[in-house]
Every structure is written in structure tokens, then in C-alpha cells.
Amino acid sequence: MKILVCITHVPDTTSKIQFTANNTKFDTTGVQFIIGPYDDYALARAVELRDQTGGTLTALNVGEVETEPTLRKALAIGADDAIRVNAFPKDSYFVSKQIAHFAKEGGYDLIFMGRESIDFNGGMVHGMVGELLGMPSFSPVMKLELEGTTVKMAREIEGGKEYLEAQLPLIAGCQEPIAEWKIPNMRGIMSARTKPLLVVEPISQDTQAEASSYQLPPAKGSVKLVDKDHVSELVRLLKNEAKVL
Amino acid sequence: MSILVYLEQAAGKIKKTSLEAVSFAYALADKTGEGPVVALALGTLDANELAAVGQAGAAKVLHASDERLNAGVIQAHASAVAQAFESLGAKTLILAKSSLGDAVAARLAIKLQAGLVSNVVELPNLDAGFVVKRSIYTGKAFAQTTITTDNKILAIKKNAIDQKVDGAAAVVEAFEVAIPAADFASIITSTDRSTGEVLLPEADIVVSGGRGMKGPENWGMIEDLAKTLGAATGCSKPVSDIGWRPHHEHVGQTGVKVAPTLYIAVGISGAIQHLAGVNSSKCIVVINKDPEAPFFKAADYGIVGDAFEIVPQLTAALKADQ
Numbered sequence: 001m002k003i004l005v006c007i008t009h010v011p012d013t014t015s016k017i018q019f020t021a022n023n024t025k026f027d028t029t030g031v032q033f034i035i036g037p038y039d040d041y042a043l044a045r046a047v048e049l050r051d052q053t054g055g056t057l058t059a060l061n062v063g064e065v066e067t068e069p070t071l072r073k074a075l076a077i078g079a080d081d082a083i084r085v086n087a088f089p090k091d092s093y094f095v096s097k098q099i100a101h102f103a104k105e106g107g108y109d110l111i112f113m114g115r116e117s118i119d120f121n122g123g124m125v126h127g128m129v130g131e132l133l134g135m136p137s138f139s140p141v142m143k144l145e146l147e148g149t150t151v152k153m154a155r156e157i158e159g160g161k162e163y164l165e166a167q168l169p170l171i172a173g174c175q176e177p178i179a180e181w182k183i184p185n186m187r188g189i190m191s192a193r194t195k196p197l198l199v200v201e202p203i204s205q206d207t208q209a210e211a212s213s214y215q216l217p218p219a220k221g222s223v224k225l226v227d228k229d230h231v232s233e234l235v236r237l238l239k240n241e242a243k244v245l
Numbered sequence: 246m247s248i249l250v251y252l253e254q255a256a257g258k259i260k261k262t263s264l265e266a267v268s269f270a271y272a273l274a275d276k277t278g279e280g281p282v283v284a285l286a287l288g289t290l291d292a293n294e295l296a297a298v299g300q301a302g303a304a305k306v307l308h309a310s311d312e313r314l315n316a317g318v319i320q321a322h323a324s325a326v327a328q329a330f331e332s333l334g335a336k337t338l339i340l341a342k343s344s345l346g347d348a349v350a351a352r353l354a355i356k357l358q359a360g361l362v363s364n365v366v367e368l369p370n371l372d373a374g375f376v377v378k379r380s381i382y383t384g385k386a387f388a389q390t391t392i393t394t395d396n397k398i399l400a401i402k403k404n405a406i407d408q409k410v411d412g413a414a415a416v417v418e419a420f421e422v423a424i425p426a427a428d429f430a431s432i433i434t435s436t437d438r439s440t441g442e443v444l445l446p447e448a449d450i451v452v453s454g455g456r457g458m459k460g461p462e463n464w465g466m467i468e469d470l471a472k473t474l475g476a477a478t479g480c481s482k483p484v485s486d487i488g489w490r491p492h493h494e495h496v497g498q499t500g501v502k503v504a505p506t507l508y509i510a511v512g513i514s515g516a517i518q519h520l521a522g523v524n525s526s527k528c529i530v531v532i533n534k535d536p537e538a539p540f541f542k543a544a545d546y547g548i549v550g551d552a553f554e555i556v557p558q559l560t561a562a563l564k565a566d567q
Contacts, residue, residue, distance in 0.1 A: 013498050013518050017385040037499050091390075092361065093354065118498065120381050120388070122363050127319075127351020136320060136431050139348055142492070157317070157344050158255075158446045160438030160493060166431035176499065177492065208360035211388040212376070217524070223531070223541045228550030232562040234530065237546060239566070244450075244507040244528045245474075 001055030006113035008036035009067035038114025044179035047078035075192035076184035096128035115140035126173035139173025262341035271302025288315035299415030307420035359396035448477035457512020497522035515540025
């Protein structure tokens with residue numbers, strides 16, 4: 001069993017979002033970067049399945065050199081080797097083309113990733129890679145079990161779950177509670193330093209929908225407090241002032 | 246040139262978010278001089294339900310009635326939409342962002358060689374190319390995104406546009422699709438969906454409870470308030486982590502992102518990860534006994550006090566007002 005897990009390198013969920021260069025670049029000042037939280041779930045489940053099947057697990061990231069500590073962390077958590085496609089992830093299409101190419105070269109049975117990156121929230125890469133490789137793709141997957149070559153999954157849908165069965169190979173965009181996040185132990189951190197991390201150049205530069213500028217939402221006005229002894233006043237405000245009832 | 250809209254259904258009803266996508270397409274057609282708006286409906290649906298899509302702005306509804314399409318089989322839906330897009334010679338596809346819509350749209354982006362933008366929050370700007378505003382960083386910012394391909398797909402965020410309700414009935418036409426058997430190779434074995442309730446990601450009003458509710462046995466008052474408002478119920482991450490409420494009710498950065506007209510948070514302190522899931526709401530009301538709760542800073546209205554007293558009073562006041 002060969003498993004690939006695709007990792008994003010994204011700002012920590014508590015980061016203050018700001019832009020520079022006339023609102024054309026994300027301001028990384030004081031921002032801590034992490035493995036995307038959804039990718040962390042994917043990685044955790046991938047490690048379990050690798051251990052269960054005795055296969056191999058490769059972590060892949062499309063990013064410039066500053067993403068290497070994030071990939072090393074994936075190695076510390078349990079990936080056997082890593083690939084960094086040396087390019088800024090310009091849009092979902094660009095990233096999907098890279099992943100599809102290197103995934104095909106590697107001949108993976110299972111391709112995991114998070115349901116979406118928490119920076120651009122596209123949630124598109126798993127489907128695009130699936131279509132590029134002619135493989136089924138599923139997301140958001142919250143449970144995944146292997147039974148021979150059959151994969152049993154639960155996918156979250158609006159207001160509930162859908163249970164599915166599909167055959168390998170396939171792609172899963174993951175979310176909790178597919179597995180518990182794994183915290184790297186000291187042995188993992190030590191061994192990650194010497195595990196292979198291959199740097200490859202992108203296979204194409206094509207994009208379809210690149211972001212050109214950014215903006216922050218308008219500042220929120222201050223809260224209007226209603227006295228707890230006059231709850232009906234809130235109803236009046238919601239009706240007549242906010243006009244949301 | 247026709248603009249195509251992919252409709253989603255649940256149990257024979259077209260989803261409201263899909264009708265918003267139709268209205269978005271209608272407004273886009275008006276802006277670009279394109280049109281008409283043609284919607285594609287998949288699976289078993291009755292004629293009245295299909296014709297009613299016209300009220301939201303569709304001139305025509307193509308209906309592929311193959312009952313295997315009732316379920317959200319991702320690849321089969323993608324193939325059906327691609328066939329409709331090509332047979333119409335459309336250049337633009339509009340759909341509602343959802344767990345199925347995203348999955349189908351991503352495959353179509355490759356099938357149709359179409360630039361795809363998701364989480365779209367308003368009509369595109371056409372002054373210099375085709376520039377779409379979308380929500381990023383889980384609602385904490387926006388990006389202007391330029392689509393450079395001829396074919397385009399926009400996945401619309403809830404509340405990006407007001408749903409049109411005064412259109413004429415649509416012409417309904419049967420549409421034959423030839424879907425490869427391989428598209429049905431993955432089988433949906435069962436679906437476990439809460440029924441009879443308002444679905445959280447699609448709700449206009451959401452009432453959420455946090456740890457301040459002290460236990461699952463106290464959720465009755467949250468449900469009463471939600472029922473009075475016709476709202477969906479949600480919860481904070483700790484609440485779903487402890488198992489007081491199911492995971493699909495978890496609102497936040499790594500849970501459901503909601504964009505209702507009114508969001509009422511009860512006993513939720515307002516961690517940044519929770520705020521990320523609700524910051525697209527039009528109006529936020531916070532009820533919390535701690536005046537220092539960070540949620541008040543993100544709220545439009547607030548009441549400082551005991552939820553166990555305030556929530557039943559609020560429900561009563563709303564009932565009295567109805």
C-alpha cells in the first residue's frame with residue numbers, strides 16, 4: 001500500500017490576518033505557520049493505515065523553501081519521506097496539476113489531504129486531482145476504513161452523514177473525527193531530520209483563477225447592550241433596527 | 246449565451262441555496278447581457294417543483310430524471326452537468342457552495358477547462374477582466390480573483406444575493422444524459438440525516454449554545470428558541486467534542502461555517518476559531534453572563550446575564566410578538 005498525504009503550510013488559526021504591498025501580499029509578520037488542521041487529520045489517519053498495512057507514506061507540499069519545517073513536522077509525525085514541489089501555490093488548479101503529476105509518478109493507492117486549506121478555503125484540490133487522474137474523490141470524509149481493496153467511508157453532508165463504499169485507488173479530503181491528531185515524539189523529531197525530503201520543480205505554470213488583491217472586512221461597530229430585565233427590547237431592536245426578524 | 250445553474254435537491258425539494266444560485270445567475274445575466282438562465286435538475290422531482298425554479302430567475306429547467314441521480318453521486322453529477330454545459334454551449338456555470346457542490350465543481354473545473362472560484366460573495370466586476378470577490382481565511386478577509394479562462398465556474402456563498410421570488414414559471418424540458426457506468430462505481434450505502442429540522446449550513450437564523458449551557462440536558466431551551474424563530478441549532482467546538490451535541494452542529498473554523506441573517510450565541514465565550522465560523526453573519530446577538538466574553542466585541546447586540554433566565558424570556562417575548 002502506497003499512501004500520499006498532501007500538506008498545506010498555513011497560518012495558525014489564531015493569526016491576525018493582515019496584508020502588505022498595497023494589499024497584494026499576505027503579511028507574515030509575527031505569524032506562525034502550521035500544518036493545515038484538516039491536513040493534520042488526514043496525516044494522522046494516513047499514519048494509522050500505513051502502520052496497519054505495512055506500506056509507505058509520502059508527504060507532499062507545493063510551496064517555497066519556507067514550508068520545509070512544516071514538511072519536516074509531517075515526517076516527525078510519521079511520514080516516511082517527503083516531496084516539496086518548489087513553487088508558490090498560485091491557485092487550486094496549479095496545485096492540483098502538480099499533485100496529479102507527482103501522484104501519478106508515485107503510483108499511490110490512496111491520496112489523502114484536508115477537506116480544504118484554511119487560508120484560501122477553496123476545498124477544490126481533491127476533486128481536481130481526482131478528475132486529472134481519473135480517480136474517484138470524496139470530501140469531507142470523517143471516517144475511512146480499509147477492507148481489502150474496498151474503502152468504507154462516512155462523508156459529512158448538510159445536517160448529517162452519508163456512508164459510502166468505493167474501490168482503491170481513491171482520493172479523500174479529510175476532516176475530524178477521522179483520527180486523533182498525532183503529536184510528534186522525540187524519536188520522531190530526531191528521525192525526521194534524516195528522512196528523505198526531495199525537492200522537485202513544478203511541471204507547469206498554468207493557472208486559471210489567481211488572487212490579485214486582498215481586503216479586510218469593514219470594522220465592526222460596537223455592541224449594543226440590552227438590559228437583562230428588558231429582553232423584549234431585544235426583539236424590538238432585531239425587528240425594527242436590524243430588520244432581521 | 247446561456248448561463249447554466251446546477252441545482253441540488255434533497256428528498257424531492259430543490260435546495261434554497263440552489264435557488265439563490267439561480268438568482269445570482271439571473272443578476273449576472275442582467276449585468277453581462279447574457280442569458281437566458283438555464284438550470285439543471287437531477288433525479289426524481291415533480292413538475293411543479295421544477296417550474297417553480299423560474300421564480301428565482303431561471304427561464305428553463307433541464308431535467309435529467311434518472312433516479313440513480315437522486316443521491317449525490319459526485320462523479321455522475323459532474324458528468325451530467327458537463328453534458329448540459331456542452332450541449333447548451335454555455336460559458337458560465339453557477340452553483341451553491343455545499344459539500345456536494347464543491348466536490349462536483351472541482352471535477353467540472355478540469356472536465357470543462359474552467360476557472361473555478363468558490364466562496365463567491367458578490368457579483369463579479371467586469372471592468373477589467375472577470376474579477377470575482379471571494380471570502381478567504383475563513384471569513385477573516387476577501388480576495389479579488391481574476392478568472393482567465395473562457396469557461397468559468399462560480400460556487401456561491403450563502404447570502405451572496407437575495408433570492409428572487411417574482412419570476413415566471415420556468416419551461417421544463419427533459420434532458421437525456423449518458424453517464425458512464427464507472428461514475429456509479431462508488432456506492433452510497435446509507436444516509437443518516439436529521440429530518441424535519443432546518444439544516445444548519447442553509448439556515449437564515451441560527452441559535453448556538455456553548456459550554457455555558459452546562460450540559461446536554463439543558464438544550465431544550467435552545468431548541469425552543471430555535472423552533473420559535475424557525476432557526477437551526479448549532480454549538481461550539483468544546484460542546485461537540487464532549488459529545489453534548491453531534492459533530493455536524495459544530496460551528497467554527499474546523500466545523501460548519503454559517504452565514505445566516507441572524508446568529509444568536511448563548512453561553513459561548515467567542516474563541517477566535519468560533520468567530521471564524523460565524524463572521525459572515527449579518528447580525529450577531531450574544532447572550533453571556535461574563536461581560537468580558539470576547540464574543541461581545543464581534544456582536545451587534547448583547548445581553549449580559551444568565552442564559553437560563555434570558556433564553557426562556559426571549560422565547561416568550563418572540564412568541565408574544567408573533
